[in-house]
Amino acid sequence: MSDDPKTLVSAAWLAQHLKDPDLRILDGSWYLPSAGRDAKAEYAAAHIPGARFFDIDDISDHRSDLPHMAPPVEKFMSRLRAMGVGDGHQIVVYDGAGLFSAARVWWMFRLMGQENVAVLDGGLPKWQSQGHAVDDMPPVIRDRHMTVRLQNHLVRDVTQVSAASKLQDHVIVDARAALRFRGEAPEPREGMRVGHIPGARNVPYTDLLNKDQTMKTPDACRAIFEAAGVDLNKPIITSCGSGVTATVLTLALERMGHHQWSLYDGSWTEWGMFPTVPVATGEA
Known part of the structure; x- marks a missing residue:
């Protein structure tokens, strides 16, 4: 793969840059309860x-009933300052699954x-x-100011997604497994309808990953999106x-060069619980 410090870097790249004074590494591990894994404990051990540990559930909007919604700007700035992460730093985020929750942290930084x-x-x-080293040493933290310029166009709420679903002026792409998308498997959260947002396409995130949990090439990813009707x-x-x-x-x-994207932050947790928005089942 070609390393890009604005999207994706290899283990070899990180090993080469590990001692760079302005590099900051974040463990953004987060797991579904069904995984039976404790991200904080795993970080502490190795x-x-x-x-530094980036807690997706903590660095979120606790005023919302929805899980780990994007945090207010002030909270993000204060948490990152306390972690010694700020302006002028090159940040690399990883997780313990391979390529799962680290992308959420990447998106949050882009949002900011x-x-x-x-x-x-x-x-x-x-x-x-x-064969690269791990340790259990807590990092040495020095305060660093972070300038935040919120990029509102990178996030969407239920009203905006509902409009996009009706107007079909955006493509809504759902990353859940095909059975959940089609409404043939139960949702992990109680009280939630099954199915998908009308008009959405299905690209399970696992389809974009190789067996070793690295991301497929941009060309391979493009072919997967196109095959899904995106x-x-x-x-x-x-x-x-x-x-x-x-x-x-x-x-x-x-990575594919498609820069007109945004994230529906509430996702199915919100849509599936929202009584007034329609739900589709079956194939896209």
């Missing part, structure tokens, strides 16, 4: 040297106007499989269960 941020391709498993000439809104795996699609789109 992480890439110098990494920060562009020098990349996801580690293949995450911690790839890093360790290549019109790449239109702006795209990505969606999933709760706004995490949709960002894997977003990251792939950015």
Whole structure:
């Protein structure tokens, strides 16, 4: 793969830059309850040297009933300052699954106007499989100011997605597994309808990954989107269960050179609970 410090970098690239003074590494691991994994405990036991833990559930909007919605600007700035992450830093985010929740952290930085941020391709498993070191040392933190310029066009709410579904002026692309998209498998959260947003297309995020959880090439990803009936000439809104795996699609789109994207932050957790919006089932 070609390393790009604004989207995706390899374990070899990170190993080469590990001692750079302005590099900041974040462990953005987050797991569904069904995974039975404790992201914080795993970070404490072993992480890439110098990494800070980025808590997706904590650095979120606690005023919302929905899980880990994007945080207010002030909260993001204060949390990142406390982590010693700010202006002038090159940020690399990884997770313990390979390529799963790290993309959510990447998207959050982009939402806040920060562009020098990349996801580690293949995450911690790839890093360790290549023989690179991990440790359990807490990082040395020095305060660093971060300038935030909120990019509102990178996020969508239920009203905007409902309009896009009706007008078909955007393509809504759902990253959930095909059975959930078609309404043939139950949702992991109780009280939620099954199915998908009318007019949406289905690109399960796992389709974009290789067996080692690295991302497929931009050309291979483009072919997958096109095979799913996604019109790449239109702006795209990505969606999933709760706004995490949709960002894997977003990251792939950015690498493909498709920059007209946004994320439906509430995703199916909101749409599936919202009584007045329609639901479709079956194939797209």
